[in-house]
Every structure is written in structure tokens, then in C-alpha cells.
Amino acid sequence: AQSVAQPEDQVNVAEGNPLTVKCTYSVSGNPYLFWYVQYPNRGLQFLLKYITGDNLVKGSYGFEAEFNKSQTSFHLKKPSALVSDSALYFCAVRDSTGGGNKLTFGTGTQLKVEL
Amino acid sequence: DADVTQTPRNRITKTGKRIMLECSQTKGHDRMYWYRQDPGLGLRLIYYSFDVKDINKGEISDGYSVSRQAQAKFSLSLESAIPNQTALYFCATSPEGITDTQYFGPGTRLTVL
Numbered sequence: 001a002q003s004v005a006q007p008e009d010q011v012n013v014a015e016g017n018p019l020t021v022k023c024t025y026s027v028s029g030n031p032y033l034f035w036y037v038q039y040p041n042r043g044l045q046f047l048l049k050y051i052t053g054d055n056l057v058k059g060s061y062g063f064e065a066e067f068n069k070s071q072t073s074f075h076l077k078k079p080s081a082l083v084s085d086s087a088l089y090f091c092a093v094r095d096s097t098g099g100g101n102k103l104t105f106g107t108g109t110q111l112k113v114e115l
Numbered sequence: 116d117a118d119v120t121q122t123p124r125n126r127i128t129k130t131g132k133r134i135m136l137e138c139s140q141t142k143g144h145d146r147m148y149w150y151r152q153d154p155g156l157g158l159r160l161i162y163y164s165f166d167v168k169d170i171n172k173g174e175i176s177d178g179y180s181v182s183r184q185a186q187a188k189f190s191l192s193l194e195s196a197i198p199n200q201t202a203l204y205f206c207a208t209s210p211e212g213i214t215d216t217q218y219f220g221p222g223t224r225l226t227v228l
Contacts, residue, residue: 009155032214043119043205043219044158051214090157094213102173103217105150107157 002027002095006106013081013113021076021089021109029097033074035065038088038108047089050074061085081113118142119220121206127226134193136223138206144218145211147189149173149181152203152222161204164189165211196227 003026013019025031032051036044048059055067065076076089091106119140128134138147145166150158150173160173162181170181178200182190193200203224207217 034216036219041221043221044207046216046218049214049216096213102160102163105158107155 002031002093002102002104004091004093004104004106006089006091006109008109009107010110010112013111015083015113015115016080019078019081019085019111019113021091021111023074023076023091023106024072025074025091025093026072027093027095027097029095031072031074032094032096033065033067034092034094034103035059035063035074035076036090036092036105037061038090040087044090047076081111083113083115086111086113119206119208119218121204121220121223123223124221125224127228128196129228130197132196132227134196134225136191136204136206136225138189138191138220140187140189140206140208140218140220142208142218143186144208145186146209147183148207148209148217149179149189149191150205150207151175151200152205158205161191193225193227196225198227201225201227 005024034049035047038044050057050067058064088108090108092103122137148163149161164170164183180192205222206220209215209217
């Protein structure tokens, strides 16, 4: 079975500082990993994904994520946070073997960027 | 994403009522999904459909049913709503590939009194 863990319910960071939102996963085969962002009263928006290749993936709005196979992690990062980055972030995983193309989501991490 | 629309956006209903949530997409995708979001639980899959004739239960299908009226339309029904079904409901679509991204609608906030 595939699963995702986001260990932090909330992350607080000052504007201009780097941010990290953590995600770890468990799959039987190879992982296909995704990050989504949800702004208030909006649906989920795709940020980036890792399928294969370079472990550092770059996505929308200056976000990037680093795939680490040995630590089974896919942490979301941004070098300099903006107040407008404040939102709910979801990590998701799909197993390359079985799973019926289903996407499993983490519980979400609320990011709060303060002035 | 404006390519995926959901109606209604908000709904308040009473226990025992039948409710239908509708989803339409203009992305031309074959695959459509219904999720519910609860605080602290993330998104959980209710039902998914890989084409008009292929409908599958997700992890929390009890109390729900779906109808895929066309490639572009996927409806979720609560036959007899209960307060435990108060949640934010999202529809999503995707192409066929296992690495493809899912695209989400704006959500329907359902309150069952």
C-alpha cells in the first residue's frame, strides 16, 4: 500500500527566509511524487512533480523539491518565502506498481509566512 | 482551475436529504475523481472513473454513489445525508498516464445539519 506523511501541521517562517515543508512516503515500487497548494476557498493547484531523473525538481512560483530515495523523502523548498506563499500544502504519491493510478495525499501542512 | 467546474459551491442540507454534487470538465480527460477533504485528514478518495463505463470505489465510498453521464460529467450523490458527511468535496480530472497530474475543481462545501 502507498502512503504519505507530512509530520508538521503548521510551519511558520519569516518573509525572506528559506522555507521547507516536509514529506515522506512509502510505496512498493517506484514513487511518483507531487506537491499541491491550496489557497483559501480554492481548489488544489499543482506545483511540481517528481517522476524520474534529476532529484531536484523545480516548479511554479519559485518552489522546488528534493527527492531523496534513501530517506524516502520529498521535501518542498523555497529560497525566500513571501507572505503570499501562505497556504495549505499537500504532498501526494502514486506507486508505479498497482494502485490503479490512485493518488494518496498527506494530511497537509499549513504554511504561514509573516512579515 | 476554470476547466473543472463544480456546482453548487456551497450547500446546507438536513439529515436524510438526498444531495447531488455535479462536476464538469472541458479538459478532455477520460479520468475523473471525487475526493472529500476534512481538517487534519487531507484528501480521501470516494470514487473514481477511468471512462464512462468504468467506475470504481475509492477508500471511503460508503454512503455515496456516482454517475458518469458523459466524458465531461461526473456526479456524486449522497442518498441520505448525515452530519458526518459535512466536508469539502473536490472533483478532479487527469489524462490516462500514471505520471499525469490531476487537475482539481474549486470544491463544494457541504454542511449536513
